[in-house]
Every structure is written in C-alpha cells, then in structure tokens.
Amino acid sequence: MEYLVRLRRGKVHLIVHHVHTVNGVTGALCSPTPKPSEGDKTLNGRWELLENLPPKVRICRVCQRLKQKLDNPIPERVERELEKLALWDKRAAALQRQKMLVTYRRQLTQRSK
Numbered sequence: 001m002e003y004l005v006r007l008r009r010g011k012v013h014l015i016v017h018h019v020h021t022v023n024g025v026t027g028a029l030c031s032p033t034p035k036p037s038e039g040d041k042t043l044n045g046r047w048e049l050l051e052n053l054p055p056k057v058r059i060c061r062v063c064q065r066l067k068q069k070l071d072n073p074i075p076e077r078v079e080r081e082l083e084k085l086a087l088w089d090k091r092a093a094a095l096q097r098q099k100m101l102v103t104y105r106r107q108l109t110q111r112s113k
Contacts, residue, residue, distance in 0.1 A: 008045030012054045018063040030062035073104035
C-alpha cells in the first residue's frame with residue numbers, strides 16, 4: 001500500500017492520503033483530479049510517496065471512506081439482505097453477492113468518469 005505524504009524540512013505532516021492514478025498521474029484518492037500529486041512542491045512542503053505508513057499519522061477521512069467503498073461497493077442495506085438470504089441458501093447468496101459486486105463496481109466507475 002502506498003501513501004501520499006507531505007514532507008516539510010524532513011518532517012511528515014500528520015495527515016496522509018491513499019493514492020490513485022488518473023491519466024498516468026499518481027495523486028491523492030480524495031481528489032477526482034489527482035491533486036496534490038507525487039513530486040508537487042508547495043509552500044507547505046513536497047509531496048512524496050511512501051510504502052509504509054509513518055508513525056503517529058492519520059489517513060485522510062475522505063480517503064478512508066473512498067478506499068472502503070472501492071474495496072466493498074455494496075451498500076449496507078444490500079449486505080443485510082444478502083445475510084438474510086444466506087440463512088436460507090448460502091450458494092444463492094454467494095452468487096447474488098457476486099452479481100451485486102459487479103453492478104456496484106460498474107456504477108462507481110461510471111460516476112468517476
């Protein structure tokens with residue numbers, strides 16, 4: 001997992017971002033256009049990619065929510081319905097879950113375009 005961090009005078013900012021790539025530019029997940037991106041310089045420091053999460057830092061709340069949504073795009077109400085279906089037929093629930101994953105991932109990609 002890579003994180004986008006802002007470094008100023010060798011110190012890491014308290015909040016880091018998950019990264020995504022759009023049109024070959026790697027930047028913060030919380031921004032539809034990857035701004036800030038890797039290598040950008042501002043008055044507040046330089047943005048760099050790190051493999052490991054530095055100690056005593058937090059991940060941006062928006063990035064956390066988007067990352068969770070990308071990992072599992074199925075809404076909670078649909079998950080509850082799938083759990084109810086699994087009580088009756090686990091195989092049918094697994095098949096339905098796969099269909100829902102495809103449907104909601106397609107919706108996410110269409111929204112992001």
